Amino acid sequence: MKRFNSLLLLAVFAFSTFAFSQEKKEPIVILISLDGFRYDYVERFKPENLSRFIDSGVKAESMMPSFPSKTFPNHYTIATGLKPEHHGLVDNSFYDPKKDQTYGIGKKELVQDGTWYGGTPLWVLAEQNNMVAASYFFVGSEADIQGVRPSYYHDYDGGVSNMTRVTEVFKWLELPEPERPRLITMYFSDMDDVGHRYGPTNDEQLSRRLTKLDHELGALFEGLKSYELDINVIIVSDHGMMDIPVDHFINLSELTKDIPARIVNSGALAHLYLEDQNDKEKVIKALEKSDLPIHITDVDDKENYQDLMYKDRIGDILIIPDRYYYLAWESAIAKIKENAATLGTNTFGEHGFSPAYKEMHAVFYANGPAFKPGLEIETFQNIHVYPLICKILGLPVPENIDGKLEVLEPILK
Structure with a gap:
């Protein structure tokens, strides 16, 4: 009888430990930016892996960028929940009379100077709340904003292959729990590059580049399945593209x-x-x-x-x-x-034009245990992505941001 009781206690302990570990599993968010990915590309070209990702997740009709619909202002709007006039990156290039300097995306010493950046980007908020963050290229992530950078980050280098970026994410996820990032941001420039060079209506060139990108994203999606982690993937773009x-x-x-x-x-x-x-x-x-x-x-x-x-x-x-x-x-x-x-x-x-023009609209797709499956929502402004990610990660939402949680909260389970 004594032996039976001991076995029973061991079984109860083992189940309790398993249940506790399941409860303790903390959500992870991977935020992926596809620069220049126009709102209609998936519908037009039907990339296999992205389409599958969307079908079992959440899709917005489109996501409206902030003005100007340029790369740096809108990436940083997504990262802070603030419009450009409130976070300070008012364009890809602009003059600051107080500094008597002209900021430009090609000026590395200024891009890495945190004093140019207002607001509290997601990775800074995470680190300030004792949460590990990582970034493989995202506007602002290589700057010391409020004296903080992600625990893991890389200075931007467009020559780094997409698969190198994907592989690094896998390495981060394999770290021991105390060192493992719960917020990861990624950036891919493919569709912006081809869109500028050939225009957004050159189906042959766009399809060729998108097929390659889709295979690389497919490798990421497939690899993430091997981790027994609560991983939520959000895919956005900063703007669309217009023929000139x-x-x-x-x-x-x-x-x-x-x-x-x-x-x-x-x-x-x-x-x-x-x-x-x-x-x-x-x-x-x-x-x-x-x-x-x-x-x-x-x-x-x-x-x-x-x-x-x-x-x-x-x-x-x-x-x-x-x-x-x-x-x-x-x-x-x-x-x-x-x-x-x-x-x-x-x-x-x-691009850069008014968000009133549909050609400037971007994408929002999401998939993971936090999201309702098979859901399509109406167009919304990109300022609302920030509080959504805060909610998933359990981070406090800073006061006075432009984004509102109630806009996207209904897509959560």
């Missing part, structure tokens, strides 16, 4: 040659920082005399721009081209025409 005819590039050098201002950026908007504020009305009138397909915006216009924490970085005046037109410096236009002749094309792909 070669003859629709507007010569910004000619347009602004007599303007007394520092002019930063081109493309879907140019920022003008006036040398003398008294010149504003005169400059606006001079620009408006142009018969070019552009809009001139006064940043002090309260109807269009309110609550701008980083107004100085936005500038005094914005030049915004019409839909399907793009601003470019004279030297760049010559290069654009040369590339068009080489590729035998009449269009290129660009």
Whole structure:
């Protein structure tokens, strides 16, 4: 009888230990960014692995980017739950009068300087709450924001293969529990690269690149199945892509040659920082005399721009081209025409335009034990991804972010 009781106690202990370990299993979130992945690519090309991932998970009709629909502002919006005017990365390039410096995505020393970045990105929030975070390329993750970086991160290098990135994620997941990241961010540039070069309606080139990317994502999805962990995967993109005819590039050098201002950026908007504020009305009138397909915006216009924490970085005046037109410096236009002749094309792909244009819309897909399966939701703004991830990981949501948990909370089980 004594032996029976001992065996019974051992069985109860073993079951209790198993149940406790099951309860203790903490959720993991892998946030994957597919740069330039337009909202309609999956429907058009039906990539095998992504389609399977979506069918058993959550899919949004589209995800609306913040303005401008550029890479750095929108990645950092997803990472912070703040609009660009509230987190400070107001464009891929902009001038900061207080620093007297021009931020640019190619300036590594500035990209890695945490003083340029407002808000509290997900990996910083995680680390501040004693949660290990990791990043294989995500805007801001190589900067010391609030003096914090992810426990594991890499300085950006576009030459690193996608499979190297995938393999590193597997290595992170194999770490002992105290060292294992519960938040992982990843970045793939494939569809942005091909979209810029050939435009978003060149099905042959897009399909070829997407097929390769889909195989690599498939390897990730398959590998994740081997881990007895509570892994939730969220796939987003930062913006879509629009066809711009070669003859629709507007010569910004000619347009602004007599303007007394520092002019930063081109493309879907140019920022003008006036040398003398008294010149504003005169400059606006001079620009408006142009018969070019552009809009001139006064940043002090309260109807269009309110609550701008980083107004100085936005500038005094914005030049915004019409839909399907793009601003470019004279030297760049010559290069654009040369590339068009080489590729035998009449269009290129660009972005940065108003989120009101559906071509700018991005994707949101999610799959994992936290999510309801087979669910499709309406279009929403990308500011709402942040509080969703906080909820899954049990992180406190910072006050005064733009995103709202109630927008995406219904997709959770």
